[in-house]
Amino acid sequence: MVDSSMTDSAKVSPGAGPSYAGWIGKLSNSPIYAATIGLVANSRMARLVLLLAIPLVWIVTLHIGPIYQMARISVMDNYPPAPGGTVYTLDNYRLFFQEPLYFMPFLRSIVFAVCVTATTLVVVYPVAYYVAKVVKPENRTRALLLLLTPFWAGELIRTFSVIMFLANRGAVNVFLREIGFIDRPIIMLYNYFSLSFGVIYLISLFMLLPLYSAIEKIPTSLVDAAADLGAGPWARFRRVILPLSRDGIISGCSLVYLTSIGVFAAPLLLGGPNSTIFPEIIASLFHGSSDKWPEGAAFSILMLAVSLSTVGLFMRVVGGRTVKLM
């Protein structure tokens, strides 16, 4: 290809390869260029290595690496390692099964995550359907942006906004008192209600987007055809829309479940004395002053294993054989 920055000799003999004037020419002829950009430009293998190295390093250092480190600490007897050397043991895992103290919050976390997932699905599905099917196509992006606006604020800010909403002197209680509906504040904060409300508010986006994406793809003609054949609204929903939005339901439920089973900041700020869930127990092991990192790491690995297994089972049960677990 000939362009204006090329030298005259290059324009005359393009087959000899590009040769440029000025600083570009000097750069392209320099040994540093040849060793770096030139190597990538001229060598397919170098391009492949560069392409693979960046995501590989990312995945290893930020995803697999921390899990490996956690698993390694979970089988140590002390962390940081004691001067005499490290003893590897499974006692940290045995502790979970031996102490009923840890089992109840664990079970509570699973039940909480299941309930939050189911509630989020029920609450968000109609919203996703409305935006995907009822709102005119030219307004859908605007409607979606409107729903996404609260998520532009950080998670902690949104959690504090829930506190300001539900507190004894929060927006709800102040409003109800102003209109004379109540004399004393309704206790809405620091219990399962505020915890569930807050967590659903924080993670509903993870349900909304997959559902919206799945429902939007359902051809309207199928729904119209079902109506023409005599199917009522409930039948159309149950036999056409719901099955065709299954992928969205699976993705949304998986994301919401995995997020809510490990949620930590919201329970700390919104939960009460009777809503302690497992991540808080893990955190207390890491934050306590008696060096219980190996126990905390073991509990984290256990929770990771159980959450992934639960999600895998859910995907296989709901998704059927079409869903691959890996």
Add this chain to the structure above:
Amino acid sequence: MRDFTQTRRSTLKMLAAGTGILAAPSIIRPAMAQSKVVNITTYDKFVPQSFIDQFQKDTGIEVRIRLTDDQGKQYNLLAAEGNAPSTDIVTVTGHRLSQFITSNLLAPLDTGRIGNWNKLAPAYAGAPQLTIDGKTYGVPLLAGFEGLVRNTDYTKASDSWEIMFDEQYKELTSYIVSDFLSITMRYQGTDGDYVTYEGKDAEALEATNKARDFLIKNKGQVRKYYDAGSEVQQMFVNEDIYVAQAWSGPAAKLIMDGHPIELSIPKEGTYGFLYSFNVVNNAPNAEAAYKFLDAMLSSPEIGAAMTRQSGFASAFAGVDTVLDEKERAAMTLPDEQLQRIQFFSSKNRKMKNDMIDKASAEVKAG
């Protein structure tokens, strides 16, 4: 063009490149450590912004603050960083020093490098809590205690921790579980600081379990367990709670801000603590750290600013004369009550930490 075939050699080259990228920080970090910066791990509002701005302007040293709200968390973070700490100064209470020193996390303070050392209040200059084996390990900063805090609009006065278990205030109380376990032990007539339990594990465990069971039985009183001073402040402002166990600093701040709050020390007594700034072992910017400590001690106005922001009493000399009447009143208690403060000891910390941490988890999970 050659087709790419995955070989052992190409894989090894890729892994070597990845290792190089991973190892880069340990090469870059020592070089960056020579830059003009000081990293401080401390509690919220301990270091006044006005002082930070002036210090940065005068010395050109950038001050970076990393917040903590718990001694245990601070210890764990420092222990995990090992010989390559990312902080230069930490904020350790006197009774926790031995734990940090045993783990080789703190460097003895060279008071000769702090020209303004003589500007500390006489009571704190040679504070025994900060001196171990003849070496000083911290610059005393702020003194506080765990007090009974109540909203005076909705509660009656009480000279006993019993008010925390009064049915009238069901779901209207709050406390830090680990702190309140010690206080409950004191309330029940046992040693919440574990000083007398050295070598008496069974007795200590019995006392701990008695307090734990009592708190679990009275769980219905609690609106929320909290960790940070700002949480209890927020709960009082929102009127989500009427009574709490809280550190004197956050409570005094509420009083200074004009909220209907009273801070007192009940007849069963309470525990006190002394915060200090400490230089960590292998601090990457030790020189800058000493300059910061020296500048901080230079004037009582800085101590007063720290008191105004945190609510805790300053360990610097002359701060009382700088505070106004309202500020002094917020932190002043009758002598009779002040006599009830027992400062946390550094003895038998491991037993205390182990038992209290376990009991705290049991109270929360119970």
